[in-house]
Amino acid sequence: MESIRGVLVDVFHDLPSNSVELTKVPHMATTAGDERTVQYMLKRWQDPDTGLDRAWREEYLVYLSFPDPKTPNKVTVGELGPQGISGGYREKEKEYGPDQKDPDVVQPYAAYAPAGHPKGKLVYANQGKPSDYLHLNQTLDLNGTIAITRYGGEGRAQKAINAAPYGVIGVLVYTDPRDINDGRMSDTNETYPHSWYMPPSGVERGSFNTQYGDLLTPYLAAKDDTYRISMAKITGIPPIPTQPIGFEDAYALICELGGRPAPSEWQGAFNCTYNLGGPGFKPTSTFKESQVQLDIYNRGEIKNSSNVMGVIRGSVEPDRYVIYGNHRDSWVHGAVDPSSGTSVMLEVTRVLGRMVKEGKWRPRRSVIFGSWGAEEFGLIGSAEYTEEYYSKLSERSVAYINVDISVFGKRQKSGNISVFVLLQVKTPGSESTSVYDNWIRYFNRTSPTYGVIPNVGFLTGAGSDYAAFIHFLGITSMDISYTYDRTKTSARIYPAYHTAYDTFDYSSKFIDPGFTSHQTVARTAGNVLMRLADSLLLPFNCSDYAESLEAYLAKALELYTEGLAVHNISIEPLKSAVKTFRSAAASLDQMIRDSDLANETPLKVRGINDQLMLLDRAFLDPTAFPDQYGFRHVIWASSKASEPTFPGLADAYERAALSGLDEDWEEAHRQLSLLSQAILGAAHTLEEVI
């Protein structure tokens, strides 16, 4: 075992060539480029020398949204037409190399935003948060206006969803240099290809929806004859036309806006004052009284999307699955997103596959690899997979490992993995610093049990394909990546994210020259995978879970005890449930410590592993958030609460505190009860089995 892990540390050398191969052409979901990557994955996983035991494709008919290549979306100002915006509104990003010239580069667009031709005076709505529109609405009539917003602070679709109730008829969204280029105005000398910064014409594409999975088939795998809701019933997408634009175009619009100056925290990096809009432009602007018109031709299409699946059969417990996945589809060339992760996955499978084919190794448990399709449109491939195989995966999955963007930049490590692995893996560019040392230096927290340790975030969102595994199936999940030092840059994310500049050239020059960080992630993820697949006892610590629950509880007690008491709701059951959980976890830990597991009966060890494996499952409650597709985990579900605590209670409490309505306080009470019951129920699974 240890020697095999030693092997893993040395052999990841194919990462650059994987990346070159994966990023040759744009491979947006269901395009010819996507099919090319399907074939490539299959070839690799079916390789007789380095492939897996078995690999195949699985297809789903899913609802996607595309611009019309023959009639591109347009943004125009008044009668000036496309030339209205400084230098002309760009339908495509500026070409700096052959990659941007590829005819298959998709025009920047807001997937799932409706087609339409709204025309109205422009206002600047900051990040498109509810509070932003509320502020605008105090002095402006937003009816019939177009809102320009910057990325960040609010979900993509939400910027339009928040706008529509005020009568806003169209939304523009751009990335302010403040948020991506460390505040520089970022002219072409300072940005890619001269640095990692976003060029002025760069546009972040994206899926504008708030639910994940195929939007027409919630809870059902999208097959030929599957029931589909009508498109009119889709919720969580922009109700009004929306278009993302580059910041050079945004600059030309925002700096001409009239009206009062926006609040200071709304100001971005442009060398002008961001005004709210009159609505519309300054009287002194060349745009004068012009209105802004969006011509959006997006259309929905049901398309065939593939997952590529591969397995290594376990030798001792083939019916226990460790799942490792990443998506395959990109918006354009996707060198970082997702190919940095796919390269890592291919290296992990190559190295493990060779050991299997040579008869040198076979894991105790089975390993399933998933190369998901159509993630960019809303985690669709992974969500459909979990719907189709719900029972089997629920019953047997030990953990899900997600490595999407494996390297965001040139510095430290984050994720959700056992500390033991990290001590063995060296940090890139240093033979002496382990990932553990580097991690604890850059991102740590103080644990009541362990003192200062590497910090691990919680997977509370739906940012990548782990969502269906943790939130819908309740499978213990982790998301691993190597990221940059946030004290050195304030970039929201690597600046080429979802643009036509996320290419091999960009990645190999500015994200990870020499692919050493890729290698570190491959070593880390490979080690985590092997440990999960091979350990006699699953490497999960239920007392750490208790620590997280106690941290959530402390916050909940601080924030809610008094307010709940006013409405005769006692928070005691929650306190008591967490206490019971802690005590059950401690007993199980003690029992494990007291056991000589290597000499125990196989069924005794299996029993303990089942307790550990199924712990996250015990937090699922399908009645908790019936309106939120795929969110059933009462501890890690998404929440609007600003502070980390139990999501359902937090959201219900805040809603009730705001509305004061009896029915909202009742919902807060219901959330408290179901949460306490889930925690107690989970505790019961850790207690002595009979």
Next chain:
Amino acid sequence: MESIRGVLVDVFHDLPSNSVELTKVPHMATTAGDERTVQYMLKRWQDPDTGLDRAWREEYLVYLSFPDPKTPNKVTVGELGPQGISGGYREKEKEYGPDQKDPDVVQPYAAYAPAGHPKGKLVYANQGKPSDYLHLNQTLDLNGTIAITRYGGEGRAQKAINAAPYGVIGVLVYTDPRDINDGRMSDTNETYPHSWYMPPSGVERGSFNTQYGDLLTPYLAAKDDTYRISMAKITGIPPIPTQPIGFEDAYALICELGGRPAPSEWQGAFNCTYNLGGPGFKPTSTFKESQVQLDIYNRGEIKNSSNVMGVIRGSVEPDRYVIYGNHRDSWVHGAVDPSSGTSVMLEVTRVLGRMVKEGKWRPRRSVIFGSWGAEEFGLIGSAEYTEEYYSKLSERSVAYINVDISVFGKRQKSGNISVFVLLQVKTPGSESTSVYDNWIRYFNRTSPTYGVIPNVGFLTGAGSDYAAFIHFLGITSMDISYTYDRTKTSARIYPAYHTAYDTFDYSSKFIDPGFTSHQTVARTAGNVLMRLADSLLLPFNCSDYAESLEAYLAKALELYTEGLAVHNISIEPLKSAVKTFRSAAASLDQMIRDSDLANETPLKVRGINDQLMLLDRAFLDPTAFPDQYGFRHVIWASSKASEPTFPGLADAYERAALSGLDEDWEEAHRQLSLLSQAILGAAHTLEEVI
């Protein structure tokens, strides 16, 4: 093993004394009599010589409904007062012995029917079905009327729920001699104490609700601080006052009714023509223009109800549970319902407990015994238990065995158990006829696989405590009882059901003199339990499941293919799913046959057993019937369909066919898709594991 089973066959001799003890006083849920049975169960299960490893009580605060002992419910006619009905409306059943004299005999009432004092002209509404009110409404204005209905044909609560939309303001319900006493007029010479027939003053009590579990805490175990919905939000209970009465009182009312004669199939066993009511009485009746008044004083109370739990710890797989349960609460003395079952459970635990205490036997798997509280009010104790321990029970339960009323009468056997056991158990009163032979003689079916075999019904309803186990948790369940020959009597159920005559005297004279049938059930249930707890391989046959699915499919194809096709819904995915299931089941069976399990690794056997144990779990879908509490099993859920087929599809199809609405056809399509997906998902759990 076999010798231990031999022991089981001979030793059940304490059945009469158990029954005497359990039926000494009325033990309605949460009364002093109930507490007495709690103490008795605890004493028995904690007995040092014949008890279990451990026994304890678990309490829930549940919403019950009682009449007011100080102000009994009344039914009066016009100004004539209580004397209005022949001989006076009886507040209590006639006393034939000391049992009926017990002051703790609860007045007959309709639990959960609201208090109120409606007064109106009487109509006869047959069984209170929707079609019955529809028929009445064609010639009568039902506004402001009181409807008298007979038991049968429709759920208790539903008779009032169906009535209210027509303006009916109160409902009476009685048991017609046609339905319980084989059509005899049943005067006092012919009925109990002279026979098993219901005396003229006998009244069937009951819970008048359509959902099971505590009505104030759906999906939440009813603890001290648990969130409770407001009483106004309870659904599925009578919206109008309702009262059950004896057939002597019903006779006095119905035979005086005016108006047109009721249809022939509405006519009961009274020696008069059943008229519909004018509304009201015949002009020639002494009642004349009188109205009928109900004075109902029922009130809801939150009461502390106990389950008594006991366990025998498994030796090899303590984390696998075989659960055996019955309720403990009765309406009055409950000799048959539930004490015939509780007597059997106590004998099973005494015999197994002694073997455990003497060190002669310990099961491979753990056995959990549950003596449920408040079943009569809606399966409350068992439902709360499954809510509280949802995760633990879902993960580990092999099967649930329910023995409620163990003996309904003097003839054959029905249930849901392995054929192998039955060959060993002799039928009562015969040393040569096995239960198997007797069963196949009286209740058989032709299986495509096996030819003529004993028939086993499906647990599609919520008639006893198996409901939460099969419908909510998806645990394979069985309900065992010995019942009478339905060719010899047309009684809906044994005639003392839920009356003050369901006493030891009745049971030992008319249901099972000598308790030989009780013994047969104890032997059968004990054998089933031991086989489930001890077999290396779980005694489940997944190909038999395929046979049931194929029978349902054949019916669905016959009834729905054409109608669905008209609405462009293909039934092919369902056909294909059942086919895949059959093939996966056949492969697993073959694999089992090809294995020498006794010499296989323990983990291999555990893996197969997990596949078998979790098969029913794969049919759960919490999105299938979101409005029906606790029904998540897409194969065995209740259905209004007249023919046995997939419940969700059947109900949705019938609704759509009736309404013709697009949204109803969409729901039919959704049901078809989720059903197909569940069957396919279940098939995937039977396939080779990787």
